Amino acid sequence: MEKTWIRFLLPDDEYKRRNMLVYFAEAAILQLIAIIVLLVTSRFKPSLIDSEIALLCLLFGTIAYIWIRYILSGMEFAEIMTEKAYRRERKVIVIKSTSFLLIMCVSMLSFYAFGTMAVPLIEGIIVTFIAALLLFLTNYVSLKRSYQKNRELID
């Protein structure tokens, strides 16, 4: 195991760990470039981008980069080798996403019934639906990529 303080973020498997370190490093370099670009633009056009929005973009951009690289790498479902295991895992993903959607909708409805919701109910439900869809899509793509990769490695 590499001697680094981010060890707690890294998986136990050596291949996954090395790739994750590469993704973190790539994201850090991209972030550095983005900060330099922002510094230069703020010098010449200070009102061009709001600083809070710029920081939020940097934050979500970095997380999204690492997340997308991880999903597309096909490393997540490292043990899914057979058609049967693939179908079973796909079912688990559907159940997980549907449960998330149902739990969030029920809790939102209860918050709404007790009058503690600051936003309109429909907006909350739309956001929940998008989140559930995103959860399903990312898991599904990751599973498909992993299965495709693993199929070529089977003995």
Next chain:
Amino acid sequence: MKNKVKFTRMEQKMTQEQLARQVKVTRQTIGLIEKGEYNPTLQLCVAIAKALGKTLDELFWEVD
């Protein structure tokens, strides 16, 4: 990197899953090593060699 991991493992009638469990990595990692698509660390090479009862030379040394 070319290696004889797959050949030796099959010779010993061991599955990828069994080897992966013994050396504490995923089956995917073993598959990638066998295909030569991932170069393992020396630590993992030693663990694989021990699990298969071979030396590093026998598994990983390329002879022209």
